[in-house]
Amino acid sequence: MKKILKSTGLLIAMISMVTLSSCETTDLELREDPNALSVNAANPDLLLNKIQTQFASTIQSFGTVGSEVSRLKWMFGRNYQDDAYSASTFNGDWEDSYQVILKNIQVMTPLAEAKGLKKHIGMAQVIEAYTIVTLVDYFGDIPYSEALSTTNLTPKLDAGKDVYAAALVLLDKAILNFKATAPANPKDFYYNGNWTRWEKLANTIKLKIYLQTRLVDATAISKFNAIIASNNFIGTGEDFEFQWGTSNANPDSRHPEYVNNYTPSGVDAGYQSNWLMQEMKNGKSVRDPRLRYYFYRQVNNVPISEQDLRCSVEPAPNHYVAGNYVYCRIDADQGYWGRDHGNDEGIPNDRAKRTASGLYPAGGRFDDNTFRAINGISFGALGGGITPIILASTVDFWRAEAALSPGGTGDAKALMLAGVNKSIAKVQGFISRDKTAITSFVPTPADVAAYIAAVDARYTAAPNKLDVVITEFFISLFGNGTDAYNAYRRTGLPRMIQPNIEEKVDGFIRSFLYPASVTGTNPNIKQKAKVTQRVFWDNNPETGFPFGN
Numbered sequence: 080m081k082k083i084l085k086s087t088g089l090l091i092a093m094i095s096m097v098t099l100s101s102c103e104t105t106d107l108e109l110r111e112d113p114n115a116l117s118v119n120a121a122n123p124d125l126l127l128n129k130i131q132t133q134f135a136s137t138i139q140s141f142g143t144v145g146s147e148v149s150r151l152k153w154m155f156g157r158n159y160q161d162d163a164y165s166a167s168t169f170n171g172d173w174e175d176s177y178q179v180i181l182k183n184i185q186v187m188t189p190l191a192e193a194k195g196l197k198k199h200i201g202m203a204q205v206i207e208a209y210t211i212v213t214l215v216d217y218f219g220d221i222p223y224s225e226a227l228s229t230t231n232l233t234p235k236l237d238a239g240k241d242v243y244a245a246a247l248v249l250l251d252k253a254i255l256n257f258k259a260t261a262p263a264n265p266k267d268f269y270y271n272g273n274w275t276r277w278e279k280l281a282n283t284i285k286l287k288i289y290l291q292t293r294l295v296d297a298t299a300i301s302k303f304n305a306i307i308a309s310n311n312f313i314g315t316g317e318d319f320e321f322q323w324g325t326s327n328a329n330p331d332s333r334h335p336e337y338v339n340n341y342t343p344s345g346v347d348a349g350y351q352s353n354w355l356m357q358e359m360k361n362g363k364s365v366r367d368p369r370l371r372y373y374f375y376r377q378v379n380n381v382p383i384s385e386q387d388l389r390c391s392v393e394p395a396p397n398h399y400v401a402g403n404y405v406y407c408r409i410d411a412d413q414g415y416w417g418r419d420h421g422n423d424e425g426i427p428n429d430r431a432k433r434t435a436s437g438l439y440p441a442g443g444r445f446d447d448n449t450f451r452a453i454n455g456i457s458f459g460a461l462g463g464g465i466t467p468i469i470l471a472s473t474v475d476f477w478r479a480e481a482a483l484s485p486g487g488t489g490d491a492k493a494l495m496l497a498g499v500n501k502s503i504a505k506v507q508g509f510i511s512r513d514k515t516a517i518t519s520f521v522p523t524p525a526d527v528a529a530y531i532a533a534v535d536a537r538y539t540a541a542p543n544k545l546d547v548v549i550t551e552f553f554i555s556l557f558g559n560g561t562d563a564y565n566a567y568r569r570t571g572l573p574r575m576i577q578p579n580i581e582e583k584v585d586g587f588i589r590s591f592l593y594p595a596s597v598t599g600t601n602p603n604i605k606q607k608a609k610v611t612q613r614v615f616w617d618n619n620p621e622t623g624f625p626f627g628n
Contacts (some may be wrong), residue, residue, distance in 0.1 A: 081258040086130060090578070091173065094106075095097075098262065100453075104325075105233070105490050120359070120523045121187075121190060121597075122185060123187050123190045123191045123194065123196055123199050123265070124199075124265055126183050126186060126187035126190070127187060127199050127202065127203065127265050127266070128266060128268075129179065129183055129184050130179075130180055130184055130187070130203060131202070131267075131268045131269070132204070132268070133175055133179045133180050133183075134180055134209075134210065134501040135321035135466055136175070136211070136215065136335075137175045137176055137179075137180065137269075138209075138321075138466060138468055138561070139321075139334075139335055139466045139558075140171070140172050140214055140561040141172055141217060141556070141561055142466070142561045143162070143335075143560060144168070144169075144217075144478065144560065144564075144591075145217075145559075145560030145562075145563060145564035145565075146557075146558075146559075146560025146563065146564075147163075147560065148163075148564055148567075148587075148588055149553065149560055149563035149564050149566075149567050150352050150355060150357075150420055150553075150558075150577055151352055151355055151553065151556060151557055151560050151563055152349070152351070152352050152560065153349055153350040153351060153352050153353070153366065153417060153418045153419075153420070153422070154420055154421055155349065155421075155422070155423055156421065156423050157266040157421045157423050157579060157580060157581035158581065158585055159579075159585060159586070159587065159588040159610055160376055160585060160588070160592070160609065160610045162423060162435075163421070163588075164591060164592070164610070165592070165593045165595075166593065166594065166595040166598065166606065167359060167594065167595045167596075168591065168592070168593075168594075169217070169218075169591060169594045170594045170595060170596040173214075173365055173593075173594040174594075174596065176213075176214060177222075177226060177227075180206065180207070180210050180221060181207060181210065181211075181226065181227060182227060184203045184206070184207050184508075185227045187199065187203060188200055188203060189304065191203075194262065194263075195261055195262050196252055196261055196262070196263060196278075197256040197257075197259040197260070197261040197266070198261050198264050198265055198272075198274060199251075199261075199265045200253075200256050201253040201254075201255075201256030201257045201274075201277060202265060202267065202277065203254035203282060204249040204250070204251075204252055205250065205253045205277065205281055207246075207249055208246040208247075208249040208250050208253070208281075208284060209246075209284055209468075211223060211242050211245065211246055212242070212243060212284070212287070212288060212291075213244050213561060214242075215242050215614060215615075216291070216561065216564070216565055217238040217241060217561075217590065217591050218590055218591055218593060218614075218625060219239050219563075219590045219612065219613075219614045219615065220236040220237060220238055220239050220242075220615075221236060221239070221242060222234035222235065222236055222237065222601075222603075222604070223237045223242050223245060224237050224241075224245075225239075225362050226238045226561070228430060232601075233600075233601045233602060233603050234302060234601070235603045236604060238601065239614055239615040239616070240292075240295075240615045240616075241290065242612075243291075243616075246288065247285065247288060250281040250282075250284055250285055250324070251281075252281070253277070253278075253281045254278050256283050257275075257277050257278045257281070258274075259280070261596075263468070265456075268321065269319060269321065269324075270317075274613060276313065276317050279309070279311055279312050279313045279317060280313055280317075280319050280403065280469070281410075282306050282309070282311050282312045283313045283319070283469055283474060284351065284476055285302075285306055286303055286306055286307075286312060286364070286474065287469070287562075289302045289303040289306075289475070290477050290480065290481055291305055291565060291569065291616050292616045292620070293360065293481070293484055293569075294616060294617070294618050294619070295615065295616050295618055300481055300484055300486040300487055300544060303477075303481050304481070304486070304487070304488055307478065307481075308488075308489075312474060313315055313469065313471055313474060314471050315471045315476075315501060316471075317471060318467065318469070318470045318471055318505070319468045319469040319470075320466060320467045320468055321465060321466040321468065322463070322465055323337075323442060323462060323463060323464055323466070324462070324463060325442070325460070325461040325462050325463045327456055327462070331451070332363065333461070333462025333463070333464075334437040334441045334442045334461060334462045334463070334464035334465070336348070336440075336441035336443070336464070336547055337436065337441045337442050337443055337461075337462035337464060338462065340375065340434075340435040340436045340441065340443060341435070341443060341454070341455070341456050341458050341459075341462070342453070342455075342456065343454060343455050344430055344458070345377070345430030345431040345433075345452065345453050345454065345456075346430050346431075346433050346434075346435045346453060347430065349418075350416070350417045350418035350422075350433055350434070351374055351415075351416075351417040351418075351420060351433070351434045351436070352417055352418075352420070353406075353407070353408075353409060353415075353417040353419050353420075353577065354419075354420060354576060354577035355373075355553075355554070355557070356370075356374060356409050356415045356417055356434070357409050357577075358468060358550070358554065360409060360410070360413070360415065360571050361375070361410075361467065362550075363530070363533040363534070363537065364533050365526070365529045365530050365533050366526075367530060367532070367554065368503050368507065368522035368526050368527050368530055369438070369439070369502070369506045369507075369554070369557075370446075371445060371446040371447070371520060371521075371522070372437050372438045372439040372445060372446075372506045372507070372509060372510075373436075373437050373439060373506075373557050374415065374434050374435070374436070374437045374446060375434065375435045375436070375437040375438070375443055375444045375445070375446045375453075375459070376413075376414040376415060376434050376435075376446055376450060377414070377416075377417070377431055377432055377433065377434070377435065377450060377452045378414045378416065378432045378450055378452075378453070378454060379412070379413070379414040379448075380412050380413070380414055381408045381409070381410075381413070381414060381415065381416050382561070387427055387428075387432065388407065388408070388416075388427075388429075388430055389424060389427075390406070390407035390419070390424070393407075396451075398515065406419060407419065409450065412424045414434070415434055415564075416432055416433045416434045417433070417434055419577060419580050420577045420578070420579055420580060421579040421580040421581055422580050424451070430453075431452040431453065431454070432452075434580045435453060437459075437511045438459055438460060438464075438509050438510070438512065438513050438516075438573060439464070439505075439506045439557070439558070440464045440466070440467055440509075440557065440558035441462070441464040441558075442459065442460035442461065442462045442464030442465075442512065442516070443458060443459045443460065443462075443464070444458045444459030444460075444513060444516075445459060445510060445513045445516035445520075445521075446520070447516050447517035447518075447519075447520040448517075448520060449517070452480040458515075459515070459516075460509070460512035460513050461514055461605065464558075465558070466558065466559075467558045467559045468559065470501070470502070470505065470555070470559075471501050472497075472498040472499075472501035472502040472505065472555050473498070473552075473555070473556070473559075473562060474498075475494050475498030475501060476494070476495065476498040476548060476551070476552040476555065477496070477548075478494045478550070479491045479492075479494035479495040479498065479548045479552075480548060480552075480566075480570070482494060483544055483545050483548065485564065491544060491548065492535070492538050492539075492544075495534070495538065495547070495548045495551055496531060496534065496535060498551065498552070498555060499530075499534055499551055499555070500527075500531065502554075502555035503527055506524045507521070507522070507527075523606065530534040534551060534564070540572075543572075543574070545570060545572060546572045546573055546575075549566055549570055549571040549572035549573050550572070550575075552566060553566070553573060567625050568587075568589060568613075568614075568617050568619070568625065569616070569617065569619075570628050571619060571624050571625040572625075574626055576625075576626075578628055579628055585609075585610075585611075586609070586610070586611040586628070587611070587628050588610040588611075589610065589611050589612060589613045589614065589617060589621075589624055590607070590610065590612050590613065590614050592606060592607055592610060593606055593607065607618050
């Protein structure tokens with residue numbers, strides 16, 4: 080078992096290659112091994128490099144689980160607490176958050192302060208703020224005030240609301256550091272040294288915090304509105320994302336989804352979500368223009384076959400209401416080969432048949448009706464995808480939700496449609512990454528306009544406007560399950576989401592079990608009795624919510 084803290088020398092791994100954002104990748108050779116250095120002689124640049132890359136990897140990993148519980152990806156296991164997610168699920172992500180990201184920030188900060196490296200410190204403060212907020216969102220109360228002590232190996236839990244407050248303080252300090260002068264600037268894998276964008280990002284994370292706490296803080300929406308009024312938050316072309324590379328050498332710089340989907344033996348990482356594919360293909364009168372970017376079909380049909388697809392010869396579970404939920408197959412003649420939420424059947428010999436992650440965001444292949452089985456590692460964009468952390472489209476959807484909340488301002492429909500347009504434009508911009516794509520299958524401007532009109536019509540006719548906003552928000556969040564998981568607990572929407580395949584499921588997972596590696600070594604962290612325990616900002620009913628379970 081690993082403890083929360085390790086010696087500093089073991090915390091810092093040498094990086095032989097990392098990737099840059101803005102759709103470019105660069106090999107960065109770091110020949111100085113920080114493991115051989117004392118703390119006082121450690122290099123702030125190398126420390127910050129490791130902080131940035133580990134942050135991307137950890138946020139990607141958290142988002143994968145968030146995607147599973149919110150139906151953006153398929154979830155294996157019918158029981159949320161025992162089958163799908165155990166106390167060991169987050170061992171690695173918890174340790175990476177504390178032992179690598181936060182500890183390296185603690186080591187780097189005084190070194191940077193001694194040299195006046197304000198930008199180093201500001202970047203670290205933003206990353207720390209986002210990391211601790213994410214930990215609260217997944218676990219609730221977490222160690223923070225004592226977590227990085229070199230003498231206390233059993234830190235106490237801090238209340239989630241106090242950790243959120245600490246994150247806001249960090250973001251305010253970061254903004255001051257981005258405005259300050261510095262004798263040297265760090266290597267920046269996100270904004271390439273654009274400190275105005277980092278300042279906007281800090282304010283955008285504040286928007287996230289305020290919207291997230293709107294149910295328990297009567298002043299949250301007014302604070303949200305104040306930042307919007309300042310117009311100092313990220314917009315088009317300022318997305319906070321990590322750009323993965325295309326090298327399969329050691330270390331492998333490709334997008335993790337690509338690594339798991341594009342192998343010599345076919346798709347090697349589960350299935351795509353039937354709910355999301357159904358919603359994008361058949362949820363409206365026209366197909367979603369992003370469908371061919373999100374998913375790559377290896378076959379053009381999904382047969383009725385007990386050997387390949389056992390559910391195709393079984394009756395649907397009783398809780399699937401006819402006409403409202405897809406079960407087992409999307410359309411038999413279309414090749415969208417996924418699985419239902421909670422399906423825990425064994426894996427048949429279908430790696431060359433099941434639908435794979437596509438061009439966006441994983442850097443896979445654009446679906447141009449080629450229906451070529453995956454049998455290698457050289458497809459599409461070769462893994463040069465992104466981890467979307469906060470996109471400009473996300474801000475529009477946040478604003479739309481805030482506009483529909485008490486005290487909110489703005490035109491919710493216009494904001495939602497702006498978010499849809501930004502999302503589609505970003506996704507379609509990936510087509511240049513797949514040099515083999517048959518571009519005649521790229522959705523046209525008329526296709527996009529038809530989809531926007533369909534969303535507009537659905538919103539206008541809907542009795543629950545927020546339901547439409549959150550449904551479109553979910554679709555835009557493919558690749559970022561954390562914000563979907565948060566929105567689902569915050570709003571209980573979308574209403575028409577596929578229920579768990581288990582009729583008597585034990586209640587939706589409102590926060591995850593603490594990692595076994597922590598509860599087994601720290602007596603101050605007691606394991607939760609059940610996963611229906613809510614985080615501090617979730618004051619919705621404890622049972623029967625969210626509606627889809």
